[in-house]
Amino acid sequence: xxxxxxxxxxxxxxxxxxxxxxxxxxLQRMARFAVYLAVVMALVWSVRNVQIIxxxxxxxxxxxxxxxxxxxxxxxAYYPTTVHGALIETLHIATLGTILSILMAVPIGLMAARNxxxxxxxxxxxxxxxxxxxxxxxxxxxxxxxxxFGPGALAGTIAIAxxxxxxxxxxxxxxxxxxxxxxxxxxxxxxxSWPAVLIKGYWPQVQPAFWSIALFRWDIxxxxxxxxxxxxxxxxxxxxxxxxxxxxxxxxxTVLLAIFAVVIMAEIVVTQIRKRLI
Amino acid sequence: MSVAEDHLAxxxxxxxxxxxxxxxxxxxxxLTKAYERGKPVLREISLDFPARGVVAIIGPSGTGKSxxxxxxxxxxxxxxxxVLLGGTDLTKLRGARLRAARREIGMVFQEYNLxxxxxxxxxxxxxxxxxxxxxxxxxxxxxxxxxxxxFELLERIGLxxxxxxxxxxxxxxxxxxxxxxxxxxxxxxxxxxxxxxxSLDPRTSVEIMxxxxxxxxxxxxxVIINIHDVALARRFASRxxxxxxxxxxxxxxxxxxxxxxxTQIYGRRETGxxxx
Numbered sequence: 001x002x003x004x005x006x007x008x009x010x011x012x013x014x015x016x017x018x019x020x021x022x023x024x025x026x027l028q029r030m031a032r033f034a035v036y037l038a039v040v041m042a043l044v045w046s047v048r049n050v051q052i053i054x055x056x057x058x059x060x061x062x063x064x065x066x067x068x069x070x071x072x073x074x075x076x077a078y079y080p081t082t083v084h085g086a087l088i089e090t091l092h093i094a095t096l097g098t099i100l101s102i103l104m105a106v107p108i109g110l111m112a113a114r115n116x117x118x119x120x121x122x123x124x125x126x127x128x129x130x131x132x133x134x135x136x137x138x139x140x141x142x143x144x145x146x147x148x149f150g151p152g153a154l155a156g157t158i159a160i161a162x163x164x165x166x167x168x169x170x171x172x173x174x175x176x177x178x179x180x181x182x183x184x185x186x187x188x189x190x191x192x193s194w195p196a197v198l199i200k201g202y203w204p205q206v207q208p209a210f211w212s213i214a215l216f217r218w219d220i221x222x223x224x225x226x227x228x229x230x231x232x233x234x235x236x237x238x239x240x241x242x243x244x245x246x247x248x249x250x251x252x253x254t255v256l257l258a259i260f261a262v263v264i265m266a267e268i269v270v271t272q273i274r275k276r277l278i
Numbered sequence: 279m280s281v282a283e284d285h286l287a288x289x290x291x292x293x294x295x296x297x298x299x300x301x302x303x304x305x306x307x308x309l310t311k312a313y314e315r316g317k318p319v320l321r322e323i324s325l326d327f328p329a330r331g332v333v334a335i336i337g338p339s340g341t342g343k344s345x346x347x348x349x350x351x352x353x354x355x356x357x358x359x360x361v362l363l364g365g366t367d368l369t370k371l372r373g374a375r376l377r378a379a380r381r382e383i384g385m386v387f388q389e390y391n392l393x394x395x396x397x398x399x400x401x402x403x404x405x406x407x408x409x410x411x412x413x414x415x416x417x418x419x420x421x422x423x424x425x426x427x428x429f430e431l432l433e434r435i436g437l438x439x440x441x442x443x444x445x446x447x448x449x450x451x452x453x454x455x456x457x458x459x460x461x462x463x464x465x466x467x468x469x470x471x472x473x474x475x476x477s478l479d480p481r482t483s484v485e486i487m488x489x490x491x492x493x494x495x496x497x498x499x500x501v502i503i504n505i506h507d508v509a510l511a512r513r514f515a516s517r518x519x520x521x522x523x524x525x526x527x528x529x530x531x532x533x534x535x536x537x538x539x540x541t542q543i544y545g546r547r548e549t550g551x552x553x554x
Contacts, residue, residue, distance in 0.1 A: 191380035191464070195412055200407060
């Protein structure tokens with residue numbers, strides 16, 4: 001039964017009343033065109049609104065070259081005396097902040113998961129907390145906690161923790177909601193209590209996602225905690241801020257290199273661990 | 279209802295000692311379930327299950343077989359009626375007492391419902407979750423006798439070498455064996471099975487039905503199996519319950535099930551007979 005091409009005569013025999021098939025209805029086509037138009041208009045509007053000053057743009061490459069020559073060579077002697085300690089503090093802020101955020105995010109994430117808590121109101125309340133956490137930038141959180149706890153690593157750690165709750169909690173609750181309900185049903189049928197169902201039914205299913213989320217957030221937090229010092233919340237950002245305020249560009253270069261190295265290292269560590277987990 | 283009476287008479291005559299105390303392990307009284315008001319999926323089902331034997335519930339899909347079996351251990355909440363397990367009405371129970379009743383009812387599922395990322399051994403031990411304290415579950419310190427029983431059962435189902443294998447590494451038939459062993463780990467008073475062979479090939483289906491029948495016989499407990507395969511039901515069941523439109527339309531011995539009954543259960547095909 002080889003596939004036959006439609007010959008000219010056969011095409012001619014297709015009755016004029018043959019049903020016509022189109023992917024989209026006319027209304028849908030109009031709607032799609034409207035969306036394209038809106039995107040283009042948004043682009044034009046934003047470019048006009050940003051007000052690029054041409055004079056600044058023309059000599060940007062000169063300024064950049066100038067900055068690089070001032071930075072070169074990096075003041076590596078500055079690393080062991082000041083940068084190293086601040087870098088370690090940054091890692092501590094990221095790690096502690098991530099652990100704290102997980103401790104807070106897991107119960108809230110469970111509350112947000114509809115298959116765990118079958119009450120709409122509780123779900124929505126938990127989601128509100130998660131959104132509130134995410135909608136505030138970590139620098140803003142840091143400003144807030146510097147005002148409360150005073151400048152230093154504590155404020156930074158708490159800021160990182162609060163900023164991460166939303167991220168960790170949302171992804172965690174989604175992972176829980178995606179858990180297969182079959183095994184859960186089986187454990188309930190075996191007479192398992194609710195916490196036993198959580199431990200033996202949900203946890204094994206959610207575990208890979210959980211570790212993946214935690215590591216990913218730690219990776220992000222290493223980068224975020226590097227800038228917290230700009231608002232006085234401890235870490236390497238403080239050293240960077242000082243060096244920039246005193247126009248010590250060779251020291252700035254050392255700090256930037258250190259941050260770059262640590263971010264790359266965090267990336268490698270996370271990738272390696274995730275490979276082994278999944 | 280002469281067929282039903284006939285069946286009751288038969289089952290009473292061949293039920294010795296075990297069933298003497300009361301006769302029936304499980305009784306359903308006027309069990310009704312309506313997911314939507316006024317549209318009952320189950321209509322006033324009353325059935326008695328004596329202390330042994332394989333009962334097959336047959337019927338077309340969407341006729342409430344699955345709902346019926348899930349109403350027994352209240353995975354689905356019945357709208358009205360009673361589920362009497364050894365004289366206790368399960369529909370009245372809550373919390374710890376409901377869990378204690380559930381652990382006496384083993385259940386086997388169509389999709390096996392194993393915890394895929396846990397080992398075969400841990401899946402078997404999940405059958406003990408209703409008995410073991412939360413602390414022991416959390417720390418994986420299950421009682422020695424449970425572990426010994428699990429090893430015995432693995433030997434019995436022919437998967438002795440698979441104890442540390444992860445459940446998702448098993449074939450469908452192997453998974454269903456583990457599912458049966460998990461249900462038996464509960465030391466249940468009866469076994470429920472919801473389409474246990476629907477995801478399996480014909481040969482494995484027969485093996486699974488044999489395993490369930492034999493394991494139940496060894497433990498002297500009854501099995502209630504939802505199944506749409508009439509041939510398998512006839513071959514393995516000692517009693518067949520035919521359902522249609524949420525009601526029981528046949529209840530009796532497999533030999534008594536004739537083409538008229540099947541037509542009544544599954545409906546007539548306009549283009550001709552489907553019954554061979």
